[in-house]
Amino acid sequence: MTALLTRPSQEGRVAPVRKRKRKWAGWAFAAPFTVLFLVFALLPVVASLVMSVTDMRATDLRTPLSVNFVGLDNYTRLFSDDLFVRSAINTLVFVGLGVPLTIVAAMAAANGLNSGLIRFRALFRVGFYLPVVTSIVAIAVIWRFLLDPEAGLVNNLLAQIGITGPNWLGDTSTSLGSIIVMAAWRNFGSLMVIFLAALQGIPTDLYEAARLDGAGRWQQFRRITLPLMRPALLFGAVITGIGYLQLFEEPLVMTQGGPLSSTLSVSYHIYNQFGFGNYGYAAAASYVLFVAIVALSVLQFRLLGNRDD
Amino acid sequence: MTRDRIARTSLYLVLVAGLLVVVGPFLWMLLSSFKTEAEIRSVPPTWWPSTWSPANYRDLFDRLDFPQYFANSAIVAVLVTAGNLLFCSLLGYALAKLDFPGRKALFLVVLGMLMVPGMVTFVPQFVLVSNMGLANSYAGLVLPFLAGPFGVFLMRQFLLAIPDDLIEAARVDGAGEWRIFWRVVLPLCKPALATLGILTFLSSWNNFLWPLVVATTDDKYTLPVALALYAIGQNRIYYGLLLAGAVVVVLPVLIVFLALQRHFMRGIATTGLK
Known part of the structure; x- marks a missing residue:
C-alpha cells in the first residue's frame, strides 16, 4: 500500500521525456514473446473458432480462404455423431473416476511422507515422481508388457493366487479402467508434491493442541488437515480435471482408442477427424472441449472453493 | 510406545x-x-x-538410426528451452516490474491460454506451419513451443517477490533498461530460470503429438516418435529393441531429474504445474 502511495512522487522527479520513454519500454521487453504468442497461440485459437463454422478440409490447406461458411452445422452434426457422443461419455467417465483416484493416491503419498520420522523421504519422493517425468511412449512400452494377458506381470501375479486375469486392454469391460489406473499411476506424483508443500505449511502446534484435547489421528486429519488443505485440493482438482478432460496420449499409445471405441476420448476423436482431413469438424469438436474445460473449472470452484462464504 | x-x-x-x-x-x-x-x-x-x-x-544402432533421433530430440529441446528462458523472462520482467499500457490485458490473455486445450490450437498450428513451408523442419518442430504461457507465469511470480529498490537503485545510477535487465534482474532470477529450464527441457524431450505429425521423414524423428512408430507400425515387433529404446528415452531425463530434483519440486510447489 505504501509503495502505491509513494510512487507518484517518485515518478514526478523523472524528466518528462524519460518518463514517456519508460512508459513504452515495457513493450520492448514484452514484444518478442507477444509476437510469437500472437502468431502461434492466439491466431490459432481464433482461427480454430473461424474454422469451426466452415467446411474446411485438408484439401483446402493451401487456400484456407476459399472455404464455405456453414454456420453451426459442424456443432449440430457433432451431437448426432455416435462416435463423438461415445468419446464424450468415455472422457467423462475417465475424468469422474480418474481425478478422485489421482487425488486420493496423491493425498495418501503426501500424508505418508509428511508424518514425521520417515527416513529415506527423498527416495520415496523421487520414486513416486518418476512416472511424471517419463515419456508416455516409454510408459506405454512398460505398461503393455505389464498388462499383456499371457506374458504380463499383472496376470502372472494374479495367477499365483489362483485368479485368471482378463485381457486388460483387449476387453471392452476393462480397457477404460486400465487406462484410468495407468493415468493415475502416471500423474499422482505431481499432485503429491503440491500437497506436500501445502502440508508443510500447516503449523504443527495445531496438531499438538488437538492431541492434548485427545483427538486421534483420523480426527486430526479430518478436522485440521483436510480443511487447511482445501485450497491445495481445489487447485489439484482443477488442474487434474483440465488435464484429464484432454485425455489423448494414453489411449493413443496403449489401445488406439479401441477395442470397439471403448477408450476413444474427445481429443482422440478430434485427432482422428484431423487425420481424415475434416478440419472444420475437428475445430468445432475442439471448441466443445474448450467449453467443457471452462465449465468444469467453474463448477469445481463453486463446489470446493469458499464454502464458508 | x-x-x-x-x-x-x-x-x-x-x-x-x-x-x-x-x-x-x-x-x-x-x-x-x-x-x-x-x-x-x-x-x-x-x-x-x-x-x-x-x-x-546394439540393435538400436544397427536396425534404427538411433544417434540421429537422439540428436533431433536434443536439438529441439535445447532450442525450445533457450527460447523460453529468454522470451519468458523478458515478458515476466515487464509484467512484474514495468508499467506499460495494456499490461493487465496482456497478462490475462497469456494466463487464459493455460486453459485452452491443445486440440484447439493443434489443427490451425499445423495449417500455419505447413503454409509457412516449415513442415518436417527443425523450425516447424520448435517455433510453436518458443513462447509458453507457463514460463511467463513462473517468471512473473518469481520477479514480483524481488524488491523494487534494487532496480530503482540501478536506475538512479543511470543504467539503461536493458542493462538493468541483463546485469541486475537476470542474475537474481537464477533459481527461477533453473526451474523453468528443467521443466521446459523435459516437456520438450517428452513431447509426442506435435513431432509425430510434423516430422514426416526418418531424419527429423525425435526419440519418442521413432519409438512409437516402430512399436505401432511394424509387422514383427522386437520387444527387446523397444525396451532398450525406452531405457534410452528415460535415462537422460532420469539423470537430469536426480541431479536437479530440488529445482523440480520447488517449481511445482510454487506454480502447481509440471
Missing part, C-alpha cells in the same frame, strides 16, 4: 509397497532390456536376466 511403533512400521510397509508399484515396472524394463528376445516373451516372465546381453542396445 508400542502402538507408535506398529503405526510407523505399517506406514513404512504401505510406502514401500507403493514404491514397488511405481518404480518396480521401471526396474523390470531396465532388467528386461538385457534379456534375449526369447526370454522377454517367456511365460511366466522372469525378473533377473538368465544371460546378460547388450544385443538390444
Whole structure:
C-alpha cells in the first residue's frame, strides 16, 4: 500500500521525456514473446473458432480462404455423431473416476511422507515422481508388457493366487479402467508434491493442541488437515480435471482408442477427424472441449472453493 | 510406545509397497532390456536376466538410426528451452516490474491460454506451419513451443517477490533498461530460470503429438516418435529393441531429474504445474 502511495512522487522527479520513454519500454521487453504468442497461440485459437463454422478440409490447406461458411452445422452434426457422443461419455467417465483416484493416491503419498520420522523421504519422493517425468511412449512400452494377458506381470501375479486375469486392454469391460489406473499411476506424483508443500505449511502446534484435547489421528486429519488443505485440493482438482478432460496420449499409445471405441476420448476423436482431413469438424469438436474445460473449472470452484462464504 | 511403533512400521510397509508399484515396472524394463528376445516373451516372465546381453542396445544402432533421433530430440529441446528462458523472462520482467499500457490485458490473455486445450490450437498450428513451408523442419518442430504461457507465469511470480529498490537503485545510477535487465534482474532470477529450464527441457524431450505429425521423414524423428512408430507400425515387433529404446528415452531425463530434483519440486510447489 505504501509503495502505491509513494510512487507518484517518485515518478514526478523523472524528466518528462524519460518518463514517456519508460512508459513504452515495457513493450520492448514484452514484444518478442507477444509476437510469437500472437502468431502461434492466439491466431490459432481464433482461427480454430473461424474454422469451426466452415467446411474446411485438408484439401483446402493451401487456400484456407476459399472455404464455405456453414454456420453451426459442424456443432449440430457433432451431437448426432455416435462416435463423438461415445468419446464424450468415455472422457467423462475417465475424468469422474480418474481425478478422485489421482487425488486420493496423491493425498495418501503426501500424508505418508509428511508424518514425521520417515527416513529415506527423498527416495520415496523421487520414486513416486518418476512416472511424471517419463515419456508416455516409454510408459506405454512398460505398461503393455505389464498388462499383456499371457506374458504380463499383472496376470502372472494374479495367477499365483489362483485368479485368471482378463485381457486388460483387449476387453471392452476393462480397457477404460486400465487406462484410468495407468493415468493415475502416471500423474499422482505431481499432485503429491503440491500437497506436500501445502502440508508443510500447516503449523504443527495445531496438531499438538488437538492431541492434548485427545483427538486421534483420523480426527486430526479430518478436522485440521483436510480443511487447511482445501485450497491445495481445489487447485489439484482443477488442474487434474483440465488435464484429464484432454485425455489423448494414453489411449493413443496403449489401445488406439479401441477395442470397439471403448477408450476413444474427445481429443482422440478430434485427432482422428484431423487425420481424415475434416478440419472444420475437428475445430468445432475442439471448441466443445474448450467449453467443457471452462465449465468444469467453474463448477469445481463453486463446489470446493469458499464454502464458508 | 508400542502402538507408535506398529503405526510407523505399517506406514513404512504401505510406502514401500507403493514404491514397488511405481518404480518396480521401471526396474523390470531396465532388467528386461538385457534379456534375449526369447526370454522377454517367456511365460511366466522372469525378473533377473538368465544371460546378460547388450544385443538390444546394439540393435538400436544397427536396425534404427538411433544417434540421429537422439540428436533431433536434443536439438529441439535445447532450442525450445533457450527460447523460453529468454522470451519468458523478458515478458515476466515487464509484467512484474514495468508499467506499460495494456499490461493487465496482456497478462490475462497469456494466463487464459493455460486453459485452452491443445486440440484447439493443434489443427490451425499445423495449417500455419505447413503454409509457412516449415513442415518436417527443425523450425516447424520448435517455433510453436518458443513462447509458453507457463514460463511467463513462473517468471512473473518469481520477479514480483524481488524488491523494487534494487532496480530503482540501478536506475538512479543511470543504467539503461536493458542493462538493468541483463546485469541486475537476470542474475537474481537464477533459481527461477533453473526451474523453468528443467521443466521446459523435459516437456520438450517428452513431447509426442506435435513431432509425430510434423516430422514426416526418418531424419527429423525425435526419440519418442521413432519409438512409437516402430512399436505401432511394424509387422514383427522386437520387444527387446523397444525396451532398450525406452531405457534410452528415460535415462537422460532420469539423470537430469536426480541431479536437479530440488529445482523440480520447488517449481511445482510454487506454480502447481509440471
